[in-house]
Amino acid sequence: MNLFQLRAFDAVAREGSFTRAAARLFISQPAVTGHIKALEEHYQITLLRRTARRVELTEEGTRLAAITRAMFGLAEEAQAMLEANRQLLTGRLEVAADGPHRVMPMLAQLRARYPGITVNLRLGNAQETLAALLSEHADVAVLTEVEPRKGLHLQSLGESRMCALLPVGHPWVDGQGELPLAKLDRQIMVLREPSSITRRTFDQACAEAKVQPRVLLELDSREAVTEAVAAELGIGIVSSVEVAHDPRVVARPIAGNGLINRHMIGCLQRRRELRLIQAFLSLAEQH
Incomplete structure (x- = not known):
């Protein structure tokens, strides 16, 4: 099994785009396309449907994406643990928010403190923001009126x-x-x-x-x-x-x-100790 091919597939599944997947992996778009084509041909399976506007997962692709998301998520956690004592000079943080007004000042503070961190912000309604966090399409989320649930860490941002x-x-x-x-x-x-x-x-x-x-x-x-x-x-x-x-x-x-209305910042409980997530959570204490 070729892990480069699986990593390319996982990136496309997360981003929904070959272009964004290539940017996520810091490789060319043709390289991403080649990895996935080789994966599909080797196993004689169709994992993605390509349309003019977007990339969609097939049923088999959806099942594989659940596995690769967990697999590479654990790899990211292992890397974060091994680098726990290193200074936060680089990294990428996926942030979701149900509105721009509270999250933008927090991102400004994060950038001032850690200028090397790249942030990808997705804005949506309350349901979309929570769904992005629970599906691990976002590392952290700024939420409004979300109910506590098992596996979800929440901190208050005020009212x-x-x-x-x-x-x-x-x-x-x-x-x-x-x-x-x-x-x-x-x-x-x-x-x-x-x-x-x-x-x-x-x-x-x-x-x-x-x-x-x-x-x-x-x-x-x-x-x-x-x-x-x-x-x-x-x-x-x-x-x-x-x-x-x-x-x-x-x-x-x-x-x-x-x-x-109560506003909160949240992340998955099992990912709370990741350094980038900790850096963002610490901003909640200043609001």
């Missing part, structure tokens, strides 16, 4: 509060203090999709308080919510850590129960 996002000319802009949740009853609102953490938190708080806003527009990004509010299509809801510095809108914290 945020739901805010009403108002167009700058709205009469509530000049109000003092927090905006009572009850005032949003029957108000026209523009909100994120129901699967977003911000939307779920807001909906649960409204249900408990028997507040019924009129949701006339659902959007799939924070930026779209800001644009809709600026266009005076309705009132939006954003987390206090996601308030945009936009002169067209104003955010007011909302007073009420259940309007707080």
Whole structure:
């Protein structure tokens, strides 16, 4: 069995791309292609389907990917243990986050402390971020409202509060203090999709308080919510850590129960002692 061929396959399976796999392994794309072609021909098996836009695993490829991910994951852990006393001068860290606002300052601190570390950041919704961490497509993740589970290490990053996002000319802009949740009853609102953490938190708080806003527009990004509010299509809801510095809108914290979100940084428990992961986890203590 040729480990170079398996390593090339594992990289393509993780990255979903021959180009990114080549960059991950620091070899040429033709070399990656050659290794996988030789592997498939030797064992008379099809592991990957190549389309114009992406690379997909076959059923056999999916089964092999589960094995190679575990195998090379253990190899990476062994290397990390052997190099535990060496200074962090180089390395690659895969980071997933459900939003940019908390993770970007942490990456800036990481870069300042360890300028030789390369970071690959993937942004997605809460479900995608957790899935990336659990499937080992990410080493660490910045998460919101994730429940503790066996094998998952979590550290607190603090809390945020739901805010009403108002167009700058709205009469509530000049109000003092927090905006009572009850005032949003029957108000026209523009909100994120129901699967977003911000939307779920807001909906649960409204249900408990028997507040019924009129949701006339659902959007799939924070930026779209800001644009809709600026266009005076309705009132939006954003987390206090996601308030945009936009002169067209104003955010007011909302007073009420259940309007707080908890933010965490997480990794797989068995990988917690890896040096690169430890370096990132240590940043959580400063937030």
